[in-house]
Amino acid sequence: MELIVCLKQILDPEAPPDSYTIDQEANRIFLPPEIAPVISTFDETALEAALRLKDTHGGRITALSMGNKFVSDVIKKALAVGADELILLEDVSFEGGDAWSTAYALAEAIKKIGRYDIIFCGRQAADWDSGLVGAGIAELLGLPSVTLAKKVDITDKTVTVERVAGDGFEIVKVPIPCLITVSNELGELRLVRLKGVRRAEKIQPTVWKPEDIGADPSRIGSRGRLTTLHKLFKPVKETQCEIIEGEDVAEAAVNLTLRLREAKLL
Amino acid sequence: MTEHKGVLIIGEIIEENLAAVTLELLGCGRTLADKLGERLSGLLMGSDTRPHASKAIAYGADKIYIMEDPLLEDYQSDLYLAAVEKMVRRVMPKIVLMGQTPMGRDLAPRLGFRMHAAVLMDCVELDIDTQTGRLLQVRPVYGGNARAVFTSETRPQMATVRSKAMSPLERNSSRKGDIIEIKPEIDPSAMRTKLLEKVKEEVAGIKIEDAAILVTGGRGIGGPEGFEQLEDLAGLLKGAVGATRPVVDSGWCPTSRQIGLTGKVVAPDLYIAVALSGSSQHMAGCSGAKHIVAINSDPQANIFREASFGIVGDWKKALPSFIEKVRELLKE
C-alpha cells in the first residue's frame, strides 16, 4: 500500500478569540509568538485514517506539506505517529496562494513522488475552512475522490468508504488510485509514543523547491490565485447581553422566562 | 466568447422535496439577479423533478432546467459533475450558487477545478459590487474568529452558501417561469465511485438543523444525566437538544447532535445555551441564531458576548425553576 497524506501547519484554532490580531493593511491574521502552531486537526484525522490502513494492510505513508516557517517538532509529529517519510514544499514563491495554487503545487509534488494508491486529505483546513484542496488535487491528477470519509477500508483493489451525509452516512466504493478527504468523525489522531519521538529524531524531512517538482511559476503562490482577498476583519458583536437578576439563581431563571415571554420568544 | 449572464442555482431534492437551502439560494439569487438586471435560473436533477421545478419558480426563479434520469436519483460525484458542467457551459451564467451541504461540499470544489473557475465555500453574505459588478463573497475563517471578503478573477463566479444564512422569498404561485427539460445524456462509464447503501441514523424527535428552538448543553453539564433535563425543556418548547464537541467527544450525546465548526450549522429563532463557554468553534455553528439565551456560572464566558439575554449562575439551580415557569406559561 502506498499512501500519501497532505498536512498543513496552521495557527492554533483553539487559541482564545482575543489572542487573534488582524493587520488590516496586509490582510493577515496573527497569534502571539508563544502560542505554537499546530497541524490542522482534520489533516491529523486524515493521517489517522492512513495509519489504520497501514496497521491492517502494511505499506508506506508519505506525509506531504506545503508552507513556510515550519516548526520542526510540530510538523515532524507525522513521523512520530508512523509516517515513513516527510516531504516539505518550502519556498517563498509558494507563499500567498489560494486553493488553486496549493492544489497545483501538491499535485505536482505527488506526480514527482510517483507511486500512490490512496491520497488522504483533511475535509478542510481548520484555518481557512474551505475544503477545496483535496478535490482540486483529485481533479488535477484525474483521480476519483470521496469526501467526508468517516471510515475507510480496502479489499484488494477497491476502497470502501463510509461518508458522512445528512442524518446518517453513505457507503461508497471507489477504485484505487483515488483521493479521500476525511472528516473528524473518524476519530482523533493517535498519541505520539516514546518510540515515535525517537523515530522522529532519526528521520529528516526532504525539502523541495518549485524547481524540484517542475512547477510552473505562474501557477504557484500568489501568482496562481484565482481569488482575491479584499478584507479580513473580526466580526463585531453588537449584541448587548441583558443579564437577568434575581434574589437567587432560581428566581433569576423565573424572571428570564417572563422576559422571554415579553419579548415574544416563548 | 459570449458574455456570462444571469445567476444559476444548483437545487437539491431531499426526501422528495425541495431542500430548504435551495429555497434560500433562490431568495438570495433573486436579489443578486435583480441587482445585475439579469435572469435567475435553476437546475434540478434526479427523477420526477417537474413538480419541484414549478415550486422553485414560485420561490423566485425565472427558468428551471430539469434533467431526469434514474442514475441521477442519488448524488454521484462523476455523473453530477458531468451534468452540471454541461449545463454551466451551456447557460454561461455569471454566478453559480450551491448549498454548503454534503453534495455542495463534494460537487462545488470539483466543478471549480474542472472549469478552472474560483469557488468560495460556506459563504454567509453575497452582494454585487456596484462599481465593478463583481460578486462580493463573505465567509467566516479561522473557526469563526474572523471574516474575509473575496472576489473571483474567473467566470462563472461560484459559491456555496451556508444554510440559514439567507432567507427565501414568500411563495408566489402566480409567478411565471419556464421549465425546460434537458436530455442528460449520462455516460455511465464516467461513474468511478459507486453508492452501495444509504444508512439513516434514527434521530428521535426533530432534527437540530430544522428545530425553531434549540437547547444546547456544554461540558459544564457534567455528564449524560444532566442532558435529561435539557430533553424535558426541549420537549416542552417543541425544540431539539444540541451538544458541543467536548460533550460528543465524552460520549454524552450522539455526533448527529453536535453543533459547531465540525458539527452541524443551525440558525434557530431561540438558542438556549446551557453551561457552554461559547468558543468560536462552537459559535461557527450557531451564531446565525436569531436570539441566544445563555446560562453560565462564568460571567466572563464568551457566550455572554453573543447572547441577547443571560443569567450568571449554576445551571443546576437555574434550569428546574426555568422549566417549571415555562410549563406554567405554556398552560395559559
Place this chain on the structure above:
Amino acid sequence: MDFRLDYTEDQEQFAREVRAWLEENVPEGLEPIKDVKKMSMEQWEKRREFTRALGKKGWLYPRYPTEYGGGGLGIDAHFVLIEELAKYDFSLPPLYDMGILCAPAILACGTEEQKKHHLPPMFRGEVLTWQLFTEPEAGTDAANQQTNALRYVKEGDHFVVNGQKIFVGSYPSKPEQFYLLTRSDLDAPRHQNLTSFVIPADLPGITVQPLDLFILSAFPATTGPTGANIEGVKHTVFFDDVKVPESCMIGKEGEGWTVTTATLDVEHGGGFGGATGNWVLEGFFEQCRNNPAVLKRLRENPQLVECVIDIYTIAQIQRLWGLRNASGVGGFYAGPQLALFLKISGTRIAPQMAKVLGPQIFADEGPWNMENSLFEIGQRCAVALAPGGTPESYKINISRALAMGR
C-alpha cells in the same frame, strides 16, 4: 538543555580580541574600583575617556544597530564584553548613563532624522544622558505628573517648559543631554497628556543641584559588575521658561506614555543581572569556608548555618533566573520578575550576612573592613531600593505581563 556559561570557540576567539584591545586602549592609570564612593574626579575622567574609546569601537552599546553606531553584535559577544570589562569594574553601559533607556525610546518612536542625530553620539560615548522622570508628586505612578510637574506650553515652533524633577542622574558631573517626560494640560485624561523630549542639558533656564542623601552612594543591588546601575549622588533639576525646539520632541505630542513604556520595560527588564554569579555573595561563601573565626561561630551556632543556607538559596535562584533570561525562555514577565527579586533579596540577605560575618561588615576602610569593604557595599544595596524603579513598580509590570485581571 545546557547550563554552561563557558565560552564557545567563537566567544573564546572574540574574548582574545577584546583582551588584546583592552591592553592597548584602557587609559593609563585607570584602576578597577568597586566602591563608587572612592571614585576621584581623575578616575572619573579616565573612565569617560575609556567610554569614548569603547564607543568608537561600537562596544559601548554592542547590540544596537551598526547603522546608528551600535555594535550590531549578538548576545554571545555582549556576554564576552560584560565578562572582560568586569575585570576593570566597568559595566555596560557605564556610569549610570541612562542612554540604555533613552535609546530604545528614540528607536521605537523617534523620526529617522532624530535617530541619525541622537543615537551615534550616545553610542560612541560622546553624550551621557540622564533620565528625568520622577517628580515630587509622581513617583511609582510615573503617569501622575501633578502640581509642580514639568509642564509645557506650545508657542509656535517650540515649547516653553517649567517645573522640577528629583532623584536624577548619579555622578557628580553633569551629562550632555536630558531625556524627560512632561505634561501638557493638567486635566487631560491620564496617559494622554504626556510628551517626551530629548534636550541638550545646557539649555538656558535649566539649573541642577545635588541632593545630599545619607546613602551617598549605593552599590548596585546585589548584582555585582553585571548590574547596570552604579548609583552616586542624586540631583534635582529646575526648569524656568526653558525654550525647547520642536525637533527635540520624541514621538507625537500626547504620546509620552507610549514612548515611556518602551523605556520602562528595558529599565525594569532586569536583563540577566546575576547570571554570572555575584562577587559579594562569592566573597561571603569564601569567608564561611575559610575564615576560622566565622567557621568557629558557624559550628557553635546552627542558627547561623540556617542564615548561610538562606543566602545560598537566594543566590542560586537569582543565578538561575539570570541564565533563564539570558537564554530568552522566561516569558514577558521574566525581566521585571528578576529585577524585583534582585531588589527584595538585597533586603533579605543583608541582615543574614550581618549575623554570620559580624559588625566588621559595616566598616568601609582600615584594618577592620573585610575584603576591601566588599560587604559594606553589599549592605548599601539593602537600603537603596528606589533607583531603577521601586519594587512596587516592578509588581505592576509583572501583573500587566501576566495579564492579571485582564
Place this chain on the structure above:
Amino acid sequence: MYLNLDLSESEKMLKRTALDFMRREAPNETIKALLETEIGCTDDLWHKIVEMGWAGIIIPEAYQGEGFPLTSAGVLLEALGSGPLPGPYFFSAILGSLIVMEAGIEEQKQEILPNLAEGKQILTLALTEPEYSWESDGVRTKAVEDNGDFVLDGVKLFTPEAKTATHFIVAARTRNNADPVDGISLFLVDSRSDGLSVNRIPGFLSGRSFEIKLNNVRVPGTALIGEKDNGWDGLQQAITKSIPLLCAYKVGGSQAVVEIALEYSRSRVQFGRPIGRFQRVQDMIIEMVNHADAARWTTYEALWKLDTERPAAESIYLTKMISSTAYWEVCTLAHQVISGVSYSEEHAVSFHTRASRYLFHLLGDPAYHRHKLGQLLVPQ
C-alpha cells in the same frame, strides 16, 4: 554561547503529547474519581501509560526500555503533575526502576526491568518505619536467613501506592553492627505473600500511603536485590537520582495551580472589577509564580547535572527543599486567591493541595534536605 535552556525538539514533542494524554485520558472528572479510590489508577489507565512507552522511559533499551535521559523523564513528570495524575507511575517507573538499576545484579536487571517496562510488575519502596526517618538507622525491620530463604519481620509505615503495587522493595536489616549503613538488604516482596497486612493510613491529606506489617514473611533467596548487607548505597543512589523527577512532578502541579489562579483573577469579578486588578491579589499570585519558577529552574539544573554526570548533590538537596515547599505554598496561596469554591472536592486546586501534602515528606521533607545542604555548605 553554549547556554540554551530551551527544550529540545524531542522534549517539546514529548511535552505536547503528554499534555494531550492528560486532556484525553485524565481530565478533572477522571482525577476526581481516582482520588476517591485506594488504587489511584485503573488497569485501563495503566495500560495506556504502558502503551505510551512511559513505564520504561529511563530503562535502558538493552532491557526493553526506551532509554531516555532523566531530563526527558522530567518533562514527562512535569506534564503528569499538571493533572496531578495520581497512582504508582513515579514510584514504579522512576524510583523502582532506578533501585533495580543501581542496586540489582545483572540477572535481576534482565528479569525485572523488562517486566517494569511492559507494566507487568509495579513496584513501590517500603523504607520508612513508624519512627519516621530516611536514614539507615531507621531500618528496624529484620530479615533472617533460613536455609536459602529469608524471613522478614517488622512494620513499614508511609509506603506509597502499596495497594496498586505488585511488589514491594523492602529495606530490611540482615545484620546488626555499629555502622547502621552496614547490614541493610533490599528484598523484592510479592504483595500477595503470606504474613503481609496492608492498610491505608486514613486521612483526607494522607493520599494513598499505607502501613505494611510483615509477620514471618518468607521470601526465596532470589528475592534479595543486589548484595546482602550492603543494599543501602545502591538505594541512596537511586533515591538521589529520582528526587529531581519527583520535583518535576511538583513543578507541573505548581504551574497548573498558578494558571488556575491567573484564570480566576480574570474571570472573578468583585467590587465591579476582576480581582486580578487588586494589588493584594497580585502580590499573592506573584509569590506563587516565584515559587513555581524557583522550583522549575533548580529542578532542570539538577536534571542537567545528572544527565551530564556533573556532581549534583548540592542541586538535588536545593531543588527538593524548594520544590516541596513551593508546591505546598502555591496551593495554600491559591486557596486564598480563590477561597470558597476552591475547597470543593471537584475543584482542581483541591487535587493539588492533597498531592502537595501527600508528597511533602516523600524521599525527605524540606528540613531534612536543608540540613544536608547545610552540611555541604559549612563543612563540619
